[in-house]
Amino acid sequence: xYTPTHFxxxxxxxxxxxxxxxxxxxxxxxxxxxYVVNHIPVLWVEDRLIGHVALNNDLxxxxxxxxxxxxFRAEDSYISPNWYPTKAETHRHVPTWxxxxxxxxxxxxxxxxxxxxxxxxxxxxxxxxxxxxxxxxWKMRDAPRDYMDGMLDNIVAFxxxxxxxxxxxxxxxxRESRDYDAVRDQMHAQGKHDLAxxxxxxx
Amino acid sequence: xYTPTHFxxxxxxxxxxxxxxxxxxxxxxxxxxxYVVNHIPVLWVEDRLIGHVALNNDLxxxxxxxxxxxxFRAEDSYISPNWYPTKAETHRHVPTWxxxxxxxxxxxxxxxxxxxxxxxxxxxxxxxxxxxxxxxxWKMRDAPRDYMDGMLDNIVAFxxxxxxxxxxxxxxxxRESRDYDAVRDQMHAQGKHDLAxxxxxxx
Numbered sequence: 001x002y003t004p005t006h007f008x009x010x011x012x013x014x015x016x017x018x019x020x021x022x023x024x025x026x027x028x029x030x031x032x033x034x035y036v037v038n039h040i041p042v043l044w045v046e047d048r049l050i051g052h053v054a055l056n057n058d059l060x061x062x063x064x065x066x067x068x069x070x071x072f073r074a075e076d077s078y079i080s081p082n083w084y085p086t087k088a089e090t091h092r093h094v095p096t097w098x099x100x101x102x103x104x105x106x107x108x109x110x111x112x113x114x115x116x117x118x119x120x121x122x123x124x125x126x127x128x129x130x131x132x133x134x135x136x137x138w139k140m141r142d143a144p145r146d147y148m149d150g151m152l153d154n155i156v157a158f159x160x161x162x163x164x165x166x167x168x169x170x171x172x173x174x175r176e177s178r179d180y181d182a183v184r185d186q187m188h189a190q191g192k193h194d195l196a197x198x199x200x201x202x203x
Numbered sequence: 204x205y206t207p208t209h210f211x212x213x214x215x216x217x218x219x220x221x222x223x224x225x226x227x228x229x230x231x232x233x234x235x236x237x238y239v240v241n242h243i244p245v246l247w248v249e250d251r252l253i254g255h256v257a258l259n260n261d262l263x264x265x266x267x268x269x270x271x272x273x274x275f276r277a278e279d280s281y282i283s284p285n286w287y288p289t290k291a292e293t294h295r296h297v298p299t300w301x302x303x304x305x306x307x308x309x310x311x312x313x314x315x316x317x318x319x320x321x322x323x324x325x326x327x328x329x330x331x332x333x334x335x336x337x338x339x340x341w342k343m344r345d346a347p348r349d350y351m352d353g354m355l356d357n358i359v360a361f362x363x364x365x366x367x368x369x370x371x372x373x374x375x376x377x378r379e380s381r382d383y384d385a386v387r388d389q390m391h392a393q394g395k396h397d398l399a400x401x402x403x404x405x406x
Contacts, residue, residue, distance in 0.1 A: 002260035057205035
C-alpha cells in the first residue's frame with residue numbers, strides 16, 4: 001500500500017479500532033492466477049484473525065494454507081478543493097480522497113472440527129451480540145440443539161496468522177490547520193461522524 | 204465470491220450504482236507472491252475503470268499489464284437474530300451480516316502521457332465535483348497552470364479492461380417478509396439508510 005509517511009497509521013490501538021469498527025473484511029486469495037474475493041466478518045484476537053465460511057464456499061477447498069489478505073476500511077470521503085479556506089488565496093489545491101484502511105496479511109488455515117467451529121461462533125456471537133444487545137444478547141443456546149447442529153455442520157472455521165500489518169489514515173494531515181478544520185467540519189455536515197472523529201483525534 | 208443464487212446481484216444498473224456510490228476501490232494485485240493493496244477512487248466508464256495513482260506509488264512500476272481486482276463495497280451491517288419477529292416463535296435463527304459488494308476483474312494498464320492524465324483527471328473532477336458542487340464545481344483551470352502541471356507530473360493514469368464482474372447483494376432476501384421488514388426498519392433506525400434503501404427496492 002502506497003503510504004507517504006504523514007499518512008502512515010502507526011498507532012496500534014487505532015489500527016485495532018479500525019478493524020473492530022469495520023469487521024467485514026474483503027478477503028482476497030490468488031488461486032491459479034485468479035483473485036478469489038469473499039466478504040467475511042472477522043475478529044482480530046491477539047495475533048490471529050478468526051471467522052468462518054459456509055461449507056458450500058469453495059474457499060476452504062482451494063485456499064487452505066495459502067497466503068491471504070484481509071482488507072478493512074473505515075468511512076471514506078471525496079474531498080473538494082472548495083472546502084479549503086486557503087483556496088481563495090492560493091488556488092493551489094486539487095481534489096483528493098480521505099479514508100482509513102488496514103490490510104492484514106497472513107496464512108489462511110481452515111478447521112472442520114466441531115470444537116473449532118463452536119469456539120469461533122461463540123467468540124463472534126459474544127462479541128457482536130454483546131456490543132449490540134448487552135444483557136439481551138442472543139445466545140447460541142437460544143436456538144434448538146438440532147438447529148444449531150445443522151448450522152455448525154454447514155460452516156468451516158478459519159484462522160489467519162497475521163504476519164504483516166499495513167495501515168493508513170489519510171485524513172488531511174498534510175493540510176494547514178484552517179483547511180484541516182474545515183474538512184473536519186464538512187465531514188460532520190455530511191454525517192460522516194466517524195471520519196470526523198478520526199480527524200478530531202489528530203488535531 | 205461465494206454467492207448463493209438468492210444473493211446474486213444480477214441487475215446491471217444496480218451493480219453500476221454500487222460502484223458509483225462507493226467509488227473508492229480496494230485494488231489488489233498479486234506480485235511475486237505478495238498482495239499489493241491500494242485504495243483508489245475510480246470511475247467505471249462503459250467497459251473500463253479509469254483512475255490515477257501517485258508517481259511515487261510503485262504500483263505502476265510493478266503491476267503494469269497485470270490482472271487486478273477492484274473491490275467496491277456498499278454499507279454493511281451485523282444482523283442480530285433478536286430483530287426477527289419470528290424468533291420468538293421458532294428460535295431458528297443465527298446472526299449474519301448484510302452487505303452489497305462488487306468485484307471487478309481485469310488487466311491494469313498505466314499511461315504516462317499528459318493526454319491520458321489530463322483526460323482521467325478531467326473526467327474524475329467533472330464527475331465528483333459536479334455531483335457535489337454543481338455550478339460551483341471546482342475546475343482544473345481554477346488552479347495556476349504551473350501548479351496543475353506539477354500535479355500532473357506527479358501522477359500516472361491507468362485504465363482497467365473489465366473482463367469479469369462479480370456482484371452480491373446480501374440483504375435478507377432469504378427471510379420471510381415479517382423478518383425482512385423488521386431488518387429494514389432496524390437499518391433505518393441505525394442510520395444505515397442506504398442499506399435500508401437497497402432492501403426497500405426489493406420488497
